[in-house]
Amino acid sequence: MKRSRFGCPWLALLLLSGALPAQAHGSNVQFRTTEAIEIQAQFDSGTPMSEAQVTVYAPDDPATPWLQGITDERGHFTFTPDPARAGNWEVKVRQAGHGDIISVPVGELASETVIAQTHAADSTSAATTAEPTDSTPAATTAEQPALIARADWSGSAYTPLQKWLMAASGLWGFIGTALFFTRRKG
Amino acid sequence: MTDSAMSSQSKRWPQFAAMLLMTALAVGCNTSEVAEEADPDVENAPPETEAATTTDEVETGTGTLQLVANGEDFVRQGFTTKDGWDITFDRVLVTLANVEAHQTEPPYDPDSDDELQAIETITLVAAPETIDLAAGDAEAEPILVSEEDVPGGQYNALSWDVVVAESGEAEGAAIALFGQASKDGRTLDFALRLDEPLSYTCGEFVGDERKGIVKADANANVEATLHFDHIFGDAELAADDELNAGALGFEPLAALAEGDTVEADSARLAAELDAAAYEQLTAAIASLGHVGEGHCKLN
Numbered sequence: 001m002k003r004s005r006f007g008c009p010w011l012a013l014l015l016l017s018g019a020l021p022a023q024a025h026g027s028n029v030q031f032r033t034t035e036a037i038e039i040q041a042q043f044d045s046g047t048p049m050s051e052a053q054v055t056v057y058a059p060d061d062p063a064t065p066w067l068q069g070i071t072d073e074r075g076h077f078t079f080t081p082d083p084a085r086a087g088n089w090e091v092k093v094r095q096a097g098h099g100d101i102i103s104v105p106v107g108e109l110a111s112e113t114v115i116a117q118t119h120a121a122d123s124t125s126a127a128t129t130a131e132p133t134d135s136t137p138a139a140t141t142a143e144q145p146a147l148i149a150r151a152d153w154s155g156s157a158y159t160p161l162q163k164w165l166m167a168a169s170g171l172w173g174f175i176g177t178a179l180f181f182t183r184r185k186g
Numbered sequence: 187m188t189d190s191a192m193s194s195q196s197k198r199w200p201q202f203a204a205m206l207l208m209t210a211l212a213v214g215c216n217t218s219e220v221a222e223e224a225d226p227d228v229e230n231a232p233p234e235t236e237a238a239t240t241t242d243e244v245e246t247g248t249g250t251l252q253l254v255a256n257g258e259d260f261v262r263q264g265f266t267t268k269d270g271w272d273i274t275f276d277r278v279l280v281t282l283a284n285v286e287a288h289q290t291e292p293p294y295d296p297d298s299d300d301e302l303q304a305i306e307t308i309t310l311v312a313a314p315e316t317i318d319l320a321a322g323d324a325e326a327e328p329i330l331v332s333e334e335d336v337p338g339g340q341y342n343a344l345s346w347d348v349v350v351a352e353s354g355e356a357e358g359a360a361i362a363l364f365g366q367a368s369k370d371g372r373t374l375d376f377a378l379r380l381d382e383p384l385s386y387t388c389g390e391f392v393g394d395e396r397k398g399i400v401k402a403d404a405n406a407n408v409e410a411t412l413h414f415d416h417i418f419g420d421a422e423l424a425a426d427d428e429l430n431a432g433a434l435g436f437e438p439l440a441a442l443a444e445g446d447t448v449e450a451d452s453a454r455l456a457a458e459l460d461a462a463a464y465e466q467l468t469a470a471i472a473s474l475g476h477v478g479e480g481h482c483k484l485n
């Protein structure tokens with residue numbers, strides 16, 4: 001995952017100083033950082049499914065679309081799930097008779113970083129397979145869509161590095177405090 | 187407090203500041219990664235709509251789950267093949283068996299190597315049952331095959347077999363196609379009997395609506411879909427479209443005509459089509475099974 005060289009210091013500065021809304025002449029512009037799910041839709045030839053129909057279903061209401069939209073020209077679609085609705089968020093992408101659906105676990109069921117994929121990138125077309133075998137990933141001669149969902153969706157969880165840093169910070173606090181009072185008595 | 191104690195305390199402040207900074211960095215790094223990944227042009231805000239069907243509603247009680255089979259408009263209305271033959275079907279006989287609907291967790295992905303993990307399985311067809319996908323008029327609904335009272339829930343996977351019929355008009359064939367093909371003023375009657383058995387495990391239906399969600403005292407359905415354009419191709423698609431590239435078309439079959447009739451079973455097709463065409467045909471047959479536009483794994 002690409003990281004900005006400047007991202008962490010900027011965020012740290014904002015956290016220390018407090019993030020304030022920018023106000024001028026009665027306007028009110030605010031920002032917030034969010035954790036999003038990005039869907040990448042492409043045919044197994046690698047062609048992006050651009051301007052494909054996207055329907056998102058929340059885990060607690062599988063029959064009703066929670067969000068509808070279209071992919072961009074790169075076949076990407078990004079949305080921010082409701083963190084209060086934990087479970088499998090399902091995203092359906094369709095274009096010109098081709099379709100696929102992907103399930104993205106969010107919240108309690110989620111791992112700290114989720115990468116879900118519905119189609120093996122190296123899948124081979126059955127058109128070249130006279131005798132189907134167990135290794136045949138899907139039965140098709142037609143171009144099939146493939147969806148990849150990439151998310152740094154952690155809910156209330158943190159990455160192992162973050163947990164380690166926080167634990168180290170806390171531990172150092174205890175040690176430092178103990179040393180402080182020990183030295184004072186001496 | 188003595189001066190030395192105050193001095194000692196003041197020396198500790200950098201340590202506390204460092205601890206606070208480390209914590210802030212830890213939180214800040216996580217948040218910035220995601221913000222950079224998201225493309226603001228396609229970021230989509232959540233709607234503020236009330237849920238119409240909750241999971242609790244779905245999972246309680248008993249409803250009815252129907253199995254429908256669908257040959258799509260290609261079968262009901264006819265179509266033009268990739269090589270220009272206008273095809274209409276009189277009958278498309280398919281013999282289904284061992285059809286099971288599953289509630290799976292996690293949702294089954296036929297494109298992965300993961301096993302289907304069912305928390306509920308319902309048998310919809312056990313013994314072989316032959317259906318005619320071309321039954322009804324051009325606007326007919328998909329064919330109702332069976333229905334069962336089932337526990338509520340989301341049946342998000344379907345497994346099914348196509349087997350060789352042991353009796354009736356389709357006897358000896360798993361799939362039997364009867365119809366007419368016309369091109370350049372010539373019309374051929376065809377009867378194709380394909381005896382290759384098939385077995386599929388499919389994920390969730392993909393189409394205009396979501397299927398398989400059974401609520402208390404209500405009907406829902408799951409669909410076994412067969413894409414016959416995979417065999418013949420589709421003139422509405424580009425010649426180099428992957429579907430057409432993989433399809434046999436009708437011309438190689440027309441070459442087998444005797445008079446105005448093409449009658450062939452799998453044995454004759456294997457013997458008289460050239461090797462590449464027969465390989466293309468068997469691959470196309472293997473790829474027939476879908477759930478709407480959703481994928482199936484060939485077992």
